[in-house]
Amino acid sequence: MNYSQNLLRELPAVDRLLKEAVLEESLQNLPRRLVLQAVKDTINSYRKRIASSSASDQLSGQINLSPHVLAAEAAALAENYAGMNLKSVINATGVVIHTNLGRVPLARAAVEAISDIAASYNNLELSLKTGRRGSRQEHLEELICDLTGAEAALVLNNNAAAVFLALNTIAGGREVVVSRGQLVEIGSSFRIPEIMISSGARLAEVGTTNKTHLRDYEAAVNEDTAAFLKVHTSNYYMVGFTAEVGTADLAALAHRKGLLLLEDLGSGVLFDLEKYNLPAEPLVQDSISAGADLVTFSGDKMLGGPQSGIIVGRKDLISDIRSNQLARALRIDKFTIASLEATLRLYLDEETAVNEIPVWRMLTIDSDTLQQRAYALAERFAEIFGSDQVGVTEGFSKVGGGALPSAELPTYLVTIKPADGKIHPTEFAEQLWRGDQPVILRLQQDTLLFDPRTIFENQEDELVEAIRKVLNGQ
Numbered sequence: 496m497n498y499s500q501n502l503l504r505e506l507p508a509v510d511r512l513l514k515e516a517v518l519e520e521s522l523q524n525l526p527r528r529l530v531l532q533a534v535k536d537t538i539n540s541y542r543k544r545i546a547s548s549s550a551s552d553q554l555s556g557q558i559n560l561s562p563h564v565l566a567a568e569a570a571a572l573a574e575n576y577a578g579m580n581l582k583s584v585i586n587a588t589g590v591v592i593h594t595n596l597g598r599v600p601l602a603r604a605a606v607e608a609i610s611d612i613a614a615s616y617n618n619l620e621l622s623l624k625t626g627r628r629g630s631r632q633e634h635l636e637e638l639i640c641d642l643t644g645a646e647a648a649l650v651l652n653n654n655a656a657a658v659f660l661a662l663n664t665i666a667g668g669r670e671v672v673v674s675r676g677q678l679v680e681i682g683s684s685f686r687i688p689e690i691m692i693s694s695g696a697r698l699a700e701v702g703t704t705n706k707t708h709l710r711d712y713e714a715a716v717n718e719d720t721a722a723f724l725k726v727h728t729s730n731y732y733m734v735g736f737t738a739e740v741g742t743a744d745l746a747a748l749a750h751r752k753g754l755l756l757l758e759d760l761g762s763g764v765l766f767d768l769e770k771y772n773l774p775a776e777p778l779v780q781d782s783i784s785a786g787a788d789l790v791t792f793s794g795d796k797m798l799g800g801p802q803s804g805i806i807v808g809r810k811d812l813i814s815d816i817r818s819n820q821l822a823r824a825l826r827i828d829k830f831t832i833a834s835l836e837a838t839l840r841l842y843l844d845e846e847t848a849v850n851e852i853p854v855w856r857m858l859t860i861d862s863d864t865l866q867q868r869a870y871a872l873a874e875r876f877a878e879i880f881g882s883d884q885v886g887v888t889e890g891f892s893k894v895g896g897g898a899l900p901s902a903e904l905p906t907y908l909v910t911i912k913p914a915d916g917k918i919h920p921t922e923f924a925e926q927l928w929r930g931d932q933p934v935i936l937r938l939q940q941d942t943l944l945f946d947p948r949t950i951f952e953n954q955e956d957e958l959v960e961a962i963r964k965v966l967n968g969q
């Protein structure tokens with residue numbers, strides 16, 4: 496008879512655990528199937544632990560099998576199972592547009608617009624002027640045209656959909672000329688060459704990785720060519736011996752040859768970034784006024800709105816895209832319309848946009864504020880950790896989301912370097928993201944870094960609490 500078998504026999508059964516007060520309480524508050532699952536999973540995890548533990552662990556009583564202990568663990572697990580899978584997290588990474596963390600938080604007005612529309616009926620496809628059937632796009636089009644100077648606009652699910660549908664409509668079965676320096680990958684599932692193939696357009700590459708000239712485009716034109724595509728290389732940049740053709744020159748050549756120019760801007764920037772000490776980005780309205788026939792950009796990158804892809808440009812072309820059979824498959828829902836409209840309305844006044852839209856607020860926080868917030872947070876962390884393990888250091892935040900890769904945003908980082916033997920930094924970071932209020936942070940060697948730029952002030956109490964809980968082993 497070995498020790499493992501003895502211990503396995505001592506494992507309490509499901510029914511026995513359910514009699515423990517803590518689980519009786521769980522049964523009253525949570526769905527029964529979740530509680531049962533948690534109890535079974537807890538027992539199973541003990542079974543595995545026993546099987547893989549050493550004889551000396553077992554002899555020294557390292558594994559406590561009292562029903563009380565197992566029931567408490569199962570109750571906590573049940574609580575965890577009952578929580579939402581998708582939940583809000585504290586972003587302490589300093590990456591402002593964070594695709595894995597939902598890209599960007601919405602402005603208050605946009606959040607309110609969603610909850611207002613969600614809870615009642617609305618005029619999604621009813622014109623309140625005529626009382627007749629309307630288009631869902633009408634709520635957005637005029638506003639977008641006003642902000643970008645375009646004749647017409649159409650909003651789809653995301654920018655990948657916008658590029659896809661624009662190409663499919665204007666160039667399906669025909670050739671589209673793209674510079675080799677602009678055949679970019681945005682995420683593993685969005686690469687310009689692949690999206691072109693699936694749209695039905697044929698890719699004609701011109702130029703070289705670092706230099707493409709107007710004459711390269713000109714030489715590539717044949718009777719099968721439908722358009723030039725210019726892609727803003729939003730997530731990387733080249734320095735040195737480089738050249739690409741500007742929108743105005745490319746538009747002029749396209750029109751001279753009877754072709755169209757489509758420009759994919761990636762991020763939708765509507766005002767001059769240099770004013771805010773950020774690297775210049777092409778503006779949507781500049782592409783339109785330079786002669787691009789269609790321009791596409793994301794709603795949830797620099798624009799700071801909901802996931803969406805906006806196409807602006809010539810009225811006849813937008814109308815063709817709208818009548819494409821695939822438009823229905825890529826159309827936006829009422830929540831996107833509500834929050835995008837609310838976000839765009841903030842852009843009617845630049846100062847309001849910068850103050851109210853979280854991505855802009857975070858990108859333009861001044862250095863003194865960041866410093867003050869970092870020191871104030873550090874002081875609170877020091878009450879938990881002791882001041883020898885907590886500090887403030889200068890560092891950089893990132894724009895993220897494949898936008899402004901060259902931007903350096905100086906910031907102040909709060910650091911925690913747990914003393915030897917206290918808690919391992921990796922373990923600490925892991926427990927922070929697994930907690931009730933998950934915190935996502937940067938780990939650099941054995942130091943945890945918290946960037947106040949992306950931590951909202953009203954999250955600071957929760958952050959401090961989350962850290963306290965981990966340290967107290969709760």
Ligand SMILES: *Cc1c(COP(=O)(O)O)cnc(C)c1O
Nearest residue numbers: 653654655681729760761762793
């Ligand atoms: C981000 C990006 C896209 C894809 O936009 P989504 O809204 O994420 O679908 C396409 N093109 C460029 C240049 C981008 O930067």
